[in-house]
Amino acid sequence: MCLLSGGLDSSTCLALARRDGYACYALSFDYGQRHRIELEAAARVAAGIGVERHIVAKIGLDAFGGSALTDQEIEVPKGELSQGIPVTYVPARNTIFLSFALAWAEVLESSDIFIGVNALDYSGYPDCRPEFIQAYERMANLATKAGVEGRTHLKIHTPLLELSKAEIVKLAHKLGLDFSLTHSCYDPDAAGRPCGQCDSCLLRAKGFSEAGIEDR
Amino acid sequence: MCLLSGGLDSSTCLALARRDGYACYALSFDYGQRHRIELEAAARVAAGIGVERHIVAKIGLDAFGGSALTDQEIEVPKGELSQGIPVTYVPARNTIFLSFALAWAEVLESSDIFIGVNALDYSGYPDCRPEFIQAYERMANLATKAGVEGRTHLKIHTPLLELSKAEIVKLAHKLGLDFSLTHSCYDPDAAGRPCGQCDSCLLRAKGFSEAGIEDR
Numbered sequence: 532m533c534l535l536s537g538g539l540d541s542s543t544c545l546a547l548a549r550r551d552g553y554a555c556y557a558l559s560f561d562y563g564q565r566h567r568i569e570l571e572a573a574a575r576v577a578a579g580i581g582v583e584r585h586i587v588a589k590i591g592l593d594a595f596g597g598s599a600l601t602d603q604e605i606e607v608p609k610g611e612l613s614q615g616i617p618v619t620y621v622p623a624r625n626t627i628f629l630s631f632a633l634a635w636a637e638v639l640e641s642s643d644i645f646i647g648v649n650a651l652d653y654s655g656y657p658d659c660r661p662e663f664i665q666a667y668e669r670m671a672n673l674a675t676k677a678g679v680e681g682r683t684h685l686k687i688h689t690p691l692l693e694l695s696k697a698e699i700v701k702l703a704h705k706l707g708l709d710f711s712l713t714h715s716c717y718d719p720d721a722a723g724r725p726c727g728q729c730d731s732c733l734l735r736a737k738g739f740s741e742a743g744i745e746d747r
Numbered sequence: 748m749c750l751l752s753g754g755l756d757s758s759t760c761l762a763l764a765r766r767d768g769y770a771c772y773a774l775s776f777d778y779g780q781r782h783r784i785e786l787e788a789a790a791r792v793a794a795g796i797g798v799e800r801h802i803v804a805k806i807g808l809d810a811f812g813g814s815a816l817t818d819q820e821i822e823v824p825k826g827e828l829s830q831g832i833p834v835t836y837v838p839a840r841n842t843i844f845l846s847f848a849l850a851w852a853e854v855l856e857s858s859d860i861f862i863g864v865n866a867l868d869y870s871g872y873p874d875c876r877p878e879f880i881q882a883y884e885r886m887a888n889l890a891t892k893a894g895v896e897g898r899t900h901l902k903i904h905t906p907l908l909e910l911s912k913a914e915i916v917k918l919a920h921k922l923g924l925d926f927s928l929t930h931s932c933y934d935p936d937a938a939g940r941p942c943g944q945c946d947s948c949l950l951r952a953k954g955f956s957e958a959g960i961e962d963r
Contacts, residue, residue, distance in 0.1 A: 586811075591804045592847075595854045623850035626890045630846045631808075634839035638811045657895040666886035673882050674842045679873040 532556045532636045533645040534628050535585070537572030538715045539735060540691055543703040544647030546580055547690050550706055555582040556639060558632055562592035562621070568723040572714035579712050588631050595622065625658035629667055629687070637675050642683040649691045649699070664689055696738025704744050711747055748772045748852045749861035750844050751801070753788030754931045755951060756907055759919040760863030761796050763906050766922055771798040772855060774848055778808035778837070784939040788930035795928050804847050811838065841874035845883055845903070853891050858899040865907045865915070880905050912954025920960050927963055 533545045535557040549555050559573040570587060577585035625648065632644045648659040657663065668687045672678040678685060691699055703710070715735045716725035725732050739746040749761045751773040765771050775789040786803060793801035841864065848860045864875040873879065884903045888894040894901060907915055919926070931951045932941035941948050955962040 588807045588810055590806045592850065594802055594804055595851045621850075622853035622892070623846055623890055626849055626887070627843070627846040630839055630843040633842055634808065634837075635811045637838035657892055658890045660889070663886070663889040666882070666889050670879070670882035670886045671842070673876070673879040674839055674874045676838070676873055 532558065532632055532639065532641050532643060533582075534632055534647070535559050535573050535577060536647075537569050537574075537576055537713060538647075538731070539703065539710070539713050539738075540647035540649055540699060541573075542576045542580070542647075542708055542713045543699055543706065544645050544688075544691055545576065545582070546703065546706040546708045548643075548645045548688070549580050549582075553643060553645075555580070556635065556641070557582045557585040558628075558635060559585065559587045560592075560628060560631070561587050561589045562624075563594075566719055566723075568714055568716075568719050571723075572712060575712040579709055586635070590627065590631070592621065592624070592627065623658070625656070625663070626667070629671070633671050633674065633685070636685065637677060640677065640683075642677070642685050643688060644685065645688045645690070647691050648689050649694060649696075651693065651695050661689070661692055664692070695741070696734055697741035700738045700742035700744050704742070748774065748848055748855065748857050748859060749798075750848055750863070751775050751789050751793060752863075753785050753790075753792055753929060754863075754947070755919065755926070755929050755954075756863035756865055756915060757789075758792045758796070758863075758924055758929045759915055759922065760861050760904075760907055761792065761798070762919065762922040762924045764859075764861045764904070765796050765798075769859060769861075771796070772851065772857070773798045773801040774844075774851060775801065775803045776808075776844060776847070777803050777805045778840075778843075779810075782935055782939075784930055784932075784935050787939075788928060791928040795925055802851070806843065806847070808837065808840070808843065839874070841872075841879070842883070845887070849887050849890065849901070852901065853893060856893065856899075858893070858901050859904060860901065861904045861906070863907050864905050865910060865912075867909065867911050877905070877908055880908070911957070912950055913957035916954045916958035916960050920958070 533548050533555055535541045535545055536559065545555060545557060557577040559570060561570060574585065629646065636644055650660055664687055671685050677683045715731045717729040717731050718726045749764050749771055751757045751761055752775065761771060761773060773793045775786060777786060790801065845862065852860055866876055880903055887901050893899045931947045933945040933947045934942045
């Protein structure tokens with residue numbers, strides 16, 4: 532079970548799970564994000580890597596507002612990397628995403644959830660930090676039937692947690708990930724082309740540059 | 748911020764938060780449950796008690812299946828109380844519900860989430876136990892911007908946790924809750940009348956009977 536946004540990190544995470552022999556189930560979310568291109572990328576990546584099943588769960592996260600990624604009234608910052616926790620932060624996003632992964636894992640009787648969070652070049656999101664993941668895993672093992680009955684210990688795998696963006700690029704390259712299938716930009720144009728100026732584009736460009744690998 | 752299913756427990760929890768002077772925001776879920784009567788009850792209760800706002804978040808929980816409450820193929824057990832964790836258990840339900848509450852709380856800058864879970868007559872659900880709630884609260888404080896910046900400590904209030912169903916009935920009665928607005932049955936008929944035979948109906952009837960209060 533792997534959370535898949537269609538971005539570079541989650542795609543690399545899925546490719547890694549696949550390489551390590553897991554039967555992969557990919558989970559994406561239609562959460563009222565500003566553009567659909569992300570979901571198209573997720574579908575391409577899931578098909579490209581090869582998964583047992585790809586589900587897009589529709590969740591009404593935009594009902595609450597509060598983020599530039601779901602609220603059309605808030606501008607995506609451009610030009611230089613944001614300091615602190617940026618306005619692109621979606622409240623409790625990874626908490627919600629992991630909770631759906633937990634539900635699906637329980638139905639599939641899977642004890643492994645992969646998430647491509649990253650604590651170094653992590654854009655300052657609180658729910659990408661190792662202490663959050665540890666607390667989540669602990670809670671998850673108390674939340675489920677399988678956990679309570681002692682049938683399984685649920686593990687949240689975060690293979691990219693300690694990697695720099697450049698290291699992720701190198702790893703993805705080694706795994707043979709087709710970079711052109713992935714999409715990272717927070718604010719693409721109507722044709723789906725990345726803006727090149729948002730935090731996500733800037734981090735991606737920096738990663739490829741430092742890795743000495745071409746993004747294509 | 749109070750999770751509200753429209754059942755007896757969550758309605759009592761909301762009435763209690765209101766009595767204690769909280770500005771109440773009620774959150775319900777359209778999660779592919781077998782019947783809509785539950786959501787109608789939630790709307791009636793929210794209006795009856797008086798809330799600042801009531802949101803029904805639509806979430807595709809039925810995509811995963813695995814529960815009699817979301818899967819039409821699985822029968823709701825009738826006649827006597829289920830032993831162990833019953834088939835009406837919805838995988839990771841409270842984990843998911845609390846995660847949405849956390850997102851909304853963060854947007855509202857609220858540090859209080861109320862949930863009417865109950866560890867005594869709790870139908871055997873793992874995510875109604877105190878150790879689950881404690882682990883959730885710990886995780887939640889690591890998940891959010893406000894928590895990380897130390898601006899607030901998020902508290903998950905579970906005022907019904909240690910109460911028997913009879914005690915909940917007595918408390919609701921004292922708070923002046925209109926029982927006729929609430930709905931507990933897992934499998935009502937087309938007119939919305941409770942079946943009287945599912946776990947939820949049996950627990951409710953037992954509670955009223957032991958409290959010596961009439962359910963109307």
